[in-house]
Amino acid sequence: MKDLLLIITTGNENPEMARFALTGALRQAKSGRYNNVKVLFYGPSEKFIGNSDESTENTLKELVSLNTVDSACIAIAKFYGVEKKLTDMGIELAPFGERLASYIEKEFQVITF
Secondary structure (H helix, E strand, C coil): CCEEEECCCCCCCCHHHCCCCCCCHHHHHHCCCCCCEEEEEEEHHHHHHCCCCHHHHHHHHHHHHCCEEEEEEEEHHHHHCCHHHHHHCCCEEECCCHHHEEEEEEEEEEEEC
16 A cells, blocks of 8 residues: 655635545545555645635544644745644644655655645
8 A cells, every 4th residue: 555645735716626635635544545644735725724614624623633634834824824723723834845855755645636
């Protein structure tokens, strides 16, 4: 079995796709198809989840509780002013490039939404 990294960048420009990405991440995390499923948030997705509705928040809480969410980019979270909201949801903030490099080094399969 492979390890899977989902990079979610889609946000308010396509909220339906952003919700699909979150739901897909949750389903993959629960499926047992992979050794490990991790999610990185980057760009507009951070603004989307930082200002999310109740349904989206519930999906995020479940992803966090499954230890699926690795982090969101600290620089982008600051840019959008959502760092407190993200950390309150249990999402760690870290430099995106460093986190991505660590998963590439571990040979995770990468899918971007």
